[in-house]
Amino acid sequence: MAVSRSLLAPLRALCRALLDRWLDYRHVDAPRPALDATCPTLYVLPHPAFSDRLALESMTRREGLPGAQGNVALGETRLPACIALPRLSRGLTKVRGRRSPHLDTLLASLADNPEQNVQLVPVSVFWGRAPGKDFGFWKLLAADSWQWSGRLRRLLSMIVNGKHVQMHIGAPLQLRSLVERRPLPIAQRQTARVLRVHFRRVRVRVLGPDLSHRNTLIRGVVESPQVRQAIADAATARNTSLERETRRALRYGREIASNTSFPVLRFLYQLLRRLWNRLYGGVTVNGLDDVKALAGDHELIYVPCHRSHIDYLLLSYALSREGLMPPHIAAGRNLDMPVIGALLRRGGAFFLRRSFRDNRLYAAVFNEYVHRLISRGHPLEYFIEGGRSRTGRMLAPRPGMLAMTLRSFARDPRREVAFIPIYIGYEKVLESGSYLKELRGGQKKKESPVDLLRIVHRLRQPHGHVTVNIGAPLMLSGFLDHQVPDWRDNRRQMRPAWLNQAVPALGATLAQRINAAAAITPVSLVALGLLANSHHAIETDLLERHMRLLVDLRRHLPGNERITLPDGEPRAWIAHTAQLGFIERRPQALGELVLATPEQATLLTWYRNNVLHLFIDMALVAFAYRHNARFNTEELLTLLGPIWPVLAHEFHLSAESFAPRLERALAALAAQGLLIETAHAWERPAGHLASSEHLRLLGRLVQPTLERGYLLLAVLLRAGSGTLTREALEEQSRQLAERLTLLSGLNAPEFFDKRLFSGLLDTLEAQGWLWQEDNTLCYDASLEHAQRRGQALFDPSLRHRLTQLVYRQTP
Structure with a gap:
């Protein structure tokens, strides 16, 4: 025994040296914990494992953290700098936790020495869970899972997965507060329980809950009281036996249930990593x-x-x-x-x-x-x-x-x-x-x-x-x-x-x-600017300035905490979009142009719609100035307020009132020079200025939505209250919208998407503008008044075109 003990220290030193060269780890719970430099530090592992201890010692040396090797002196008591909770013991009916002698000694020492304090740092080590490495049979065999592993598998894990170790370092636990508030036996039990709960939560977070056998899970589902009652009801309704309906329920369970496999998950991860790259x-x-x-x-x-x-x-x-x-x-x-x-x-x-x-x-x-x-x-x-x-x-x-x-x-x-x-x-x-x-x-x-x-x-x-x-x-x-x-x-x-x-x-x-967590991309910005022109062509320098304007408008509005903006400059964004095949760049004597073919323009509407909701309030204000030079705030609120709930529902925006949104939109537009604030009103810039062109392009973003609403209300009001069913109104409106795009020479199929008209009707019903009686849509004079008031948004030529389209095509 003396010989074996004399060889133990050199053997451990050799293992440390070899593992330190072989080991490669990464932190997942960054940043690293804030440790009290005046307080002794002890590390705690979830279970005794020589490999985990060596990995922790290597990590603390590389990171410059208090060492996990050797002992820590607490008065006359000396404890290892790294301790481990004992393994759980499996009984016939349940799993029991065992006492940790090191932890009990530590807490007893603190109870006897009121001036002392210790910080416990829980550390979880996972071998083979870190992603980004090569896939292989041996890596899957040696990777961590919920099953307890023996020494042979641990050794295999160190050899195979030493280059992809994942370290989870928890927040330090100050033991003095626990000892002062509770008697020693209770403090000992509670400290062990807190640590075990922490380690289990980390394990659940990394590996997920322990998976039951699929057949056992399906059988448990079928044997639940709710499903047994459904089986009985089905047997009565179908005049069949309980056994037959039970077999049908089991067949449904097998059709539904997943069959999660950790090896397959790791295989898919490696496959997807290569695919994304x-x-x-x-x-x-x-x-x-x-x-x-x-x-x-x-x-x-x-x-x-x-x-x-x-x-x-x-x-x-x-x-x-x-x-x-x-x-x-x-x-x-x-x-x-x-x-x-x-x-x-x-x-x-x-x-x-x-x-x-x-x-x-x-x-x-x-x-x-x-x-x-x-x-x-x-x-x-x-x-x-x-x-x-x-x-x-x-x-x-x-x-x-x-x-x-x-x-x-x-x-x-x-x-x-x-x-x-x-x-x-x-x-x-x-x-x-x-x-x-x-x-x-x-x-x-x-x-x-x-x-x-x-x-x-x-x-x-x-x-x-x-x-x-x-x-x-x-x-x-x-x-x-x-x-x-x-x-x-x-x-x-x-x-x-x-x-x-x-x-x-x-x-x-x-x-x-x-x-509210949307990502604005270069492609979506190009789509917002390019599609605002009816012929899908724009000067490159104008598009660059407009894209920068859109980013600046969004950046200075509140509520941007989770919205992401693209890096770089507009010229690079245009080049990137062209590389992806969405646009064409055509040199011209007076300056380069950006164009989109009909197919490209149709596809760009998809990317524009990804982020259209982020600009819709400012676009609505800009649209009001298409043929009106000035408004005060009250006039804008009266004109646009009734429209806002419809837009908020269609674009899934927060249900706050329009007044604060209007104030923010006006301030943002004025800050970018698109509106001019005077003593009593907000005015648009002179028509020859570049800011006037940007205001026009911004307003075009909301025009399709407003035109759809105008068409739908015009069809309904022409037919009369209690005349049309919901389905008939949706179909007539869709047909008129499709005809409008064809007559206008536009290639915009999403403009006449029937689901958009259905959502518009949902909003009008929710707001109380419409209701159904005998399966027909009804309204009162307030809807007619609101529609006449909303006509002020449209310039006379556009209003005349929409009105004539409705009156020519509807009976």
């Missing part, structure tokens, strides 16, 4: 610190905007890169294709049908499955818009998944649910070709595995940069307390009555928070 010039993620602060003790529901099939892959990659567990993703059943569906299912996707309103058993199974994911702490991701946006706008939120989440939380509100709104900004989406066809009237094509082969040739084409912006998180309990204060009174009902109020409000709030 080849496809995009970079992926930037902003605002993840808010997510990291919530992960571990909150149920996270990621709700990104839906612009591309790449969205869920991109978000999972970004979260994994930052050390967070990729979420379980609600995917449409259309993606459950051969090979692709199986891979997505093992990557965390669970599948749902587009509609299951008439299948109560399927609905019960799906609801119970979602509830079990939420109650067990699995992060979720779903798209509140339902499908991808073909116009580039934020679509109206769909109630399905939001209602399921609210019902699940009402059943078990002990674990707080945090919604994470996410805006994903592309400079060029992979689906550009299919979106162009659909914008020009083509039918949506059904997905198939062959589509993957068709996009391979696009991997060599430039697709620009991708920006992922995290919006302001929303705490569900606080939201419900504000919206429906009595929600806890009847929360145990299968479908509480307050859902009808809470679900639309929740969807609207999340859509607003997504839009």
